[in-house]
Amino acid sequence: MIAKEITGNVISQTYGDGKLNVPIAFEWFETSKKRLSKVAEDGTEFGIMVGRTIQDGDVLAETDDKRYFARIKSAQLIEIPVHTMKEMGRLCFELGNRHLSLKVEDDRVLVPYDHPTMEYTKKIGYEPHIIEGGFDGFLIVKAHAGSGTIVPGTNKTTGDLNEEEQEAEADAQFAREQAHEHAHEHGDHAHHEHDAHDGEYEVNGVLHRADGMHSHDGGHTWHTH
Structure with a gap:
């Protein structure tokens, strides 16, 4: 599942719809990341890319019977x-x-x-x-997320590489969701057409694959950010 926006907060708001509130655990230094991959308490996998700093209790996604919210670890x-x-x-x-x-x-x-x-x-x-x-209200310095030891032969730390891995997982999750939605919008024919092209699909002029890679030149070269 992809979380692309914050729709409320279970701490500051009261909900009377009977939905089960399910937490997604965050470390404090993860709350300002642009995108990352997380797993909710019930095992649901998420790609998180809400575009702003996440606060404790923020509602990230909802289904017919569940509400998924951020729980920032102490x-x-x-x-x-x-x-x-x-x-x-x-x-x-x-x-x-x-x-x-x-x-x-x-x-x-x-x-x-x-x-x-x-x-x-x-x-x-x-x-x-x-x-x-807890960490609500902290002025977060990016250097914390990049903490760790320097990886030989690079200018990156183990923390940097871990962050890049989480972003890649979130991108792959987003690509899978987009491909699935696109297939439903265009019917079974579109679905089979995607299969024929290894799950490739275009969004805003950029070609994407289900593994998280994307191409700006029509599929000649592929990369992730």
Whole structure:
């Protein structure tokens, strides 16, 4: 199933239609990705490409009897109390230099837990401690999604490659859904015609295949982004 838009939120809205609410679990750093592949709690596979940052409780898809919504997992955070604007300014400057995603509140700053950051903030005079919490409202730095170790022979990390793999899976899921919808729109003849061309189909002048590859030159060369 493809999720292309957010239609509501099970936390801020009340629904009386009797549908079963089914969660799709997200890590906090996945919520701003342009597209990714996920599996809901009931085993339904999704290609997620809603075009904006996903919030906890956002409704991503519905069927006749189910409503699928985003559940952002909680995780360990570093909570760093601050008492003055000067402390806040210095802390945010130091964390900014470390390219950390963060959440700024009146009397504290929250960042995802990692041991070096915990020790560093102690070293510069703050009193950090670990809490369990969610990530709504965080200013997310792309570098988190690309964390990991550098893959030899590339300028990418293991996190970068994992993100690319998820995007490719989402693209393939989207291609399969598009091919299926196209076949239904044009009847069995269109379906057989697609089979004859290995599942190729055209959308806005771009030729697509069910494996997620696409071509801008009529099928002479194929690639993914």
